[in-house]
Amino acid sequence: MSLGDPAGIGPEVLVRALADEQVRGVARWRVLGVGSAMHKAAELVGVEPCWWRVPRGSELLETTRSHDVTLVDYEENGEAIVLPRGPSKRGGELSFRFVEDAIAMARRPADNPLHADGIVTGPISKEAWALAGRGKYPGHTELLATRFGAKRHGMMFVSDHLRVILVTAHIPLMEVQHALTIGRIVDTIDLGAEACRSLGIEHPRIAVCGLNPHAGEGGILGDEDQRLIAPAVELARRSGVDASGPFPADTIFREAMPRAGSGGRPARYDLVVAMYHDQGLIPVKLLFRDEAVNVTVGLGAVRTSPDHGTAFDIVGRGVADPGSMRSAMLLAARMAVSRAARRAAH
DSSP, X not given: OBOOOTTSSHHHHHHHHHTSHHHHHXXXXXXXEOHHHHHHHHHHHTOOOOOEEEETTOGGGGGGGGSSEEEEEOOSTTOOOOOOSSOOHXXXXXXXXXXXXXXXXXXXXXXXXXXXXXXXXXXXXXHHXXXXXXXXXXXXXXXXXXXXXXXXXXXXXXXXXXXXXXXXOSSOGGGHHHHOOHHHHHHHHHHHHHHHHHTTOSSOEEEEEOSSGXXXXXXXXXSHIIIIIHHHHHHHHHTTXXXXXXXXXXXXXXXXXXXXXXXXXXXXXXXXXXXXXXHHHHHHHHHHTTTOEEEEESSSSEEEEESSOOOGGGTTSSOOOOHHHHHHHHHHHHHHHHHHHHHHHO
């Protein structure tokens, strides 16, 4: 686990999540972070520290498998790291290093004592990464894809009631139409179907959003829906994926959620494919902000993250909701077990 930016709410939501016995019990957690930030957050929210501290680089790290939670502390010589509230160069460099080291552990052989079966990343500040000279990567997803050499990858959001995957993610809105290709859309549909299967949905039903209002209204409001998206859906169907669309994005998300109440019907679709960041993320964060999980698909490794940011404005108030972090940790453990079972079966 990478702590995220130490000046953000990452430490607070993490210590709250670790206070849950269910979370602690599903895996052995190795937290890459800053000891003073963790202890300060624990004191703030009234949580008893439950981790065994090991300095980064210590040989003791190889013996931590007997502990439920190990904190790999990046503070040197026991000196507390003090950061300003908000994005900073040092906060960006630390949070970047946490992720780099987590990736290195996930890439180690399974029999290596430092191997990690999955990665859970705390919230980072993209501005802080830029201040630290790491602006080449707009976020976790791009860094992870580069380090794992993933030619096809995607950003997917998972909650108990809605799942969404993005065709394009961290690019300006004006560039979306130029980034969309039939192949990229097909790849995203395929990655989403595979991710659903890893979650136990063997035959996922997938709804694909249109790009334009009313999915182009037959070409009146733009031709991308018929020229790019419809052919991609057809190719996905020919490959055996149960995909449909393009659908108007302002209505399709309702069909991918179960209706409330005892007489409500189940969701018609198991996954929605959105063409760009806000098209997919607005419904997720509006309805399931404190429980949705960001999953990077296509890496060949498990990676999850809470669906919120650093929230510098509420740091120190003790009000950060740990729901999404808790869900990210539980889902990472579940996916790691599922992945191991599939490997064993083959």
